[in-house]
Amino acid sequence: MKIHFLGAAREVTGSCYLIETEHVRFLVDCGMVQGGRESMARNHAPFPFDPTTIDFVLLTHAHIDHSGLLPKLTRHGFEGPIHTVSATRDLLEVMLRDSAHIQESDAERAARRRAKQRKPPRPEEAAIYGMADAEQALRQVRPCAYDQRVEPRPHVMCLFRDAGHILGSAIIEVWVSEGEKTTKIVFSGDLGQPGRPILRDPTPIEDADLLFIESTYGDRSHKDQEATREELAGIVEHTLAGGNVIVPAFAVGRTQEVIYHLHRLTREGRIAPLNIVVDSPMATQATRITQKHAALFDEAARELVQWKEAGTGLPRLRFTETAQESMALNNVRSGLIIISASGMCDAGRIRHHLFHNLSRRSCAVLITGYQARGTLGRRLVEGQQTVRLLGQDVRVRAKIHTVGGLSAHADREALLAWAEGFRKPPRQVFVVHGEDASAQALASALNSRPGWTATVPRVGEVYELPGASA
Template identity: 55%
Template sequence: MKIKFLGAAGEVTGSCFLVQTGNIQFLVDCGMLQGGREAPIRNRQPFGFDPSELDFVLLTHAHIDHSGMLPKLIKAGYSGYIYATGATADLLDVLLPDSAHIQEVDAERASRKPRSQQGRHYGLTTPIYYMADALQTLNHIKEIEYENIIDLAPGIKCRFQDAGHILGSAIIEIWITEGDNTRKIVFSGDLGQPGRPILRDPVFIEEADILVMESTYGDRPHRTTNSTEEEIVDIFNRTLPKGNIIIPAFAVGRTQEVIYQLLQLARHDKVNNLKVFVDSPMASKATAITMKHMELFDEEAKKMMTWKKIGTELPNLYFTESVEESQMLNKIRSGAIIISASGMCDAGRIKHHLRHNLGRPECAIMITGFQAMGSLGRRLVDGVKRVRIFGEEINVRASIHTIGGLSAHADQPALINWAKGFKKAPIHTYLVHGEANPAEVLAGRLKDELNWNVHIPKREETISFN
């Protein structure tokens, strides 16, 4: 048996793992690389395998860095099933067509540039895939329920468990039998932060021979809920009287949690009369899907039925749809909280709002999620003084705030606590979905405290198991 780490190895995005055993080979995730100038080029490179020879695909969750290359896979000849939870399937109905639309728009924009200005990026005038490929991909999704063990192929079965990261996210347990030997592989996917609003906590897994585990925040803890609330309230009080607050947020998961957080603050009279604009048609659809799957909420969210109270608790919550409505937001000079995608500030409507507010010292930018190396959001977090948006140089005068307490990823204490759920140490543990320092720090903690055998694979590295 072999595992080839095709993506999210030494980096956070681009999740893709090829498992080969006997005559069977399959993928876990097929995600898009995000952030940095090299991402569009790398995403266009051929797969390091023949898609037509894959037997099936297992998908941990719907985020584009885990699912975004599935249409490319279909386009390249894959014809089998893509196994995912029902909530993930619903989200893919929104996310994959949107991704295709972005590909087509970006390619058309690139084609308008003189070839002399395109340089090594000339190939970007062709989309990675088209809308037809995304729609065709949806026909390959096969929904499975949490906790059910299913047979995938002779000698291979799996079970999806709740990862608590976003709606429908899964930890995948896989049993592979070769001859008289059965090995259990566990892919953690992205693990959620315990105690976060809306979703249930990640399920603890008790046994694994091979563990492929995320390490995004493996080097640090998040701020406490109380500390996070105090920070948000302080930003609101200082900013809204004279300026706007811009919140880049992924349309799936993060936007809904930010709304929930604002709702909680309003219910406890910590903030009042907020004017909140969710400027993302995809976020509106994702919010509707979230409400459809209330069976996946944690007990507190179910008890409060919070989502049904949004209209009364946050009366000034608006979901904008049209381009004209979005453009009107940029005429507001103060008092607006604008939540918009993309979460890393590299595409979508958020770039327009940053263009109109970054240069204003009375405004604030609230970063609520992970920012990949090379992304515009990461540059803002790192303190860059000037950025280029739509060809315009903008001085960064707005205050930049990183609100780690709102992260949907497990922090270091949560990752270690989840690891302690194993009754005995996995024989092999591989840390993925992390940059070098977080992965190395987490590896050290797992080795020192739990006496685990931990390896941090490189991209394209293949591990063989006898």
Template identity: 40%
Template sequence: MPNRIVNAPAPILRFLGAAGTVTGSKFLLTAGDRRVLVDCGLFQGLKQLRLMNWQPLPVDARGIDAVVLTHAHLDHSGYVPALVRDGFRAKVISTPGTHALCRILLPDSGHLQEEEAGYANAKGYSKHSPALALYTEKDAWNSLDCFSPAEFDTRVELGPITAQFLHAGHILGAALVSIEIDSPRRRRILFTGDLGRPTHPILRPPAPPPAADVIVIESTYGDRIHDDAASLQRFEDAISRTLARGGVVIIPSFAVDRTEVILHHLARLRDAGAIPRTPTFVDSPMALAALKLYEQSIARGSSEIRADIAHEKSFFNGQDLTEIKTVAASIELNSMPGPMIIISASGMASGGRVLHHLKRRLPDRRNTVILVGFQAAGTRGRSLLDGASMVKMLGDYVPVAAEIVDVPGFSSHADQREILNWLKLATVRPQIVYIVHGEPPASEALRARITDELGWNAVVPRNLEQVRID
């Protein structure tokens, strides 16, 4: 039985990130003398958001009793190394899949930060002298010692707080976090993390929402509807015309899940004869490591995998696919002529090897950049999406002559209709829904639909706001 605290004050939920923005997810839950942080993500995008990563948390890292992660994406997990460096010594609870992916993403994040700081110092384009990394690769490896994986559907007791993971269908390991608080009376809070889609080609759909008094829900696409058929047609057409003119297709891709979805669609289009077979390169060691985890999960029939593809041993095979693992091979790829397809991280063109490919290929009108996911404000991907004629990267301004194509339907985030349909599966009406992890227009649009269509109380909280869980 959870420890019941008599005459304790009401639990408090505080929004330390992803309130009024689509990154930096951190939600601090205080019950009795326990503090649990649900998600521990980096702020990304606009400079004023990125600068928030350098500000001290409004709570002492040493006073946090546990971190519970919904999934491994850096805007949900990427601050963990900084938290541990600053004194956090308790457990980071996650699913095994999230733990496995964090072992790939977090050290890579630290390495990239060190690499980019070093590059800025060598080229002299940073305002800071010297430019520093938020945390190092060593910090990231040290933080992984705190991880304590827990299987889906098992209950983890953290004093008066009990957490349980349910399938979220967003990326491998992604979970809804259902929390029960027994202080001073039993309350139930559901954190969706990033809610997946029922049509994901690899992962099973999200579990229906369990009974909850409070729901904290994402709103990345809270004002939009995905059109899968139109997106796939745009993808096919963009590739076909680029290859026909001898160009290079650059696909900035999130290393986890998006690369797998892209490879899935490329294979199906090639099998159908819709696009020609052409050399395809995945230039991201992180994406390649994540790809192997997906292949292993499919081969063993993991409970996260759709039943119709479970146990397949060649789901991503049958393509002219070359894995680019070394820096030397990546540099060599930049000198190769088209036609070809390059898939490289990061998905918002905010860092990583894709920057070098974009710098080399953007000035050539034969080439095409296909944007296959959400582009947060302030990122290079968003600038390209908005029609910028020139973008700054690696210290230089680069002219944009290449074709830019937006394919939003490949997102692994539920859209407005899918979120509402999922909420309608709830067997208990929540007292309130807090709408987070979205840009203001998206969050407000979802709030209005929840209020008008479901008749539920819904609020878009402010950053650093705290609320009672009565």
């Protein structure tokens, strides 16, 4: 057996792993690289394998850094099934179509700009894929339930377990047989933080031969939920009297969690009823899908749903429907909480809201999740004083708040606690999906435990299982 690390190795985005044996070749995830100038070139580059030879894909969850190149895969000849959890299938309908729309729109704008300049188009400005490719990828998805036995091919069996990261996120247990030998591989996917609202805690796994464990926050801890809510209440109350709170939030997962926290603070009487606007068509659709899958909620979230249904003392929550409604928000100088995508501030309507509010000292920007290197969100977190938005330089005078407790990723302690659930150490642990410092920190912590052997692979590396061949 050979394992190829094709992304999310010493980096956070672009999750993709190729497993090949004498019987089968399959991918776990097929995600886009996000952040930085090189991401565009990497996403456009040919796959380092022939897509027509891939038998199937196992998908951990719907976030674009895990799923975003599935339409490219089908465009270049992949015809096999994509196995994932049913809720992820529903979210992919939103995510992949939106991604295809962005690809086509960006390519059209670039073509018009080049035509005006009388210059030839650049290859990297072409669409990586289009809507037809996204629709084809969706037709190849085969949804399943958590804990349901799935056999994609002879010699392979897998189970999807609840990862508690976003709706439909999964830890995948995979058993691969070669001759009389069976190897169990566990892919953590992105693990959620235990005790977070809405979703259940990540499922403990007891055994594995090979373990892939994420490390987004492998070198740091989050604030606990109570401290997070206290911080959120303080930011909101301090800001809204004279300005707006701008929340760049991932449409899937983070938007719904921010809404949950604001409703809960209102219910507890810790803040006055709020005026919240979700200005993201994709987030609106994702929120409706989330409500559809209420059976996957934890007990506290179900109780909050019942309170909302009672209809008393609620914040004012509305979802914009048109571009005109979105633009009208820029005329409101105070009292608004605007939740908009994208979560790393690199695309979408959030850039317009930042353009109109970043230069105002009375406003605040609430960073709720991981910001990849090279993104506008990362530059704001790192304290850059001037940023480029909509073709203009904008001074950053608004307060930038990073609320780590709102992250959908497990922190260092939670990752180590989940690893402790194994009855004995896996034969080999691959620490992935983390920048070099965080991945190395988690690997070092695991290696300090008796019997654990953890390494941090690089993109392009190949691991060959001793005693097996591809």
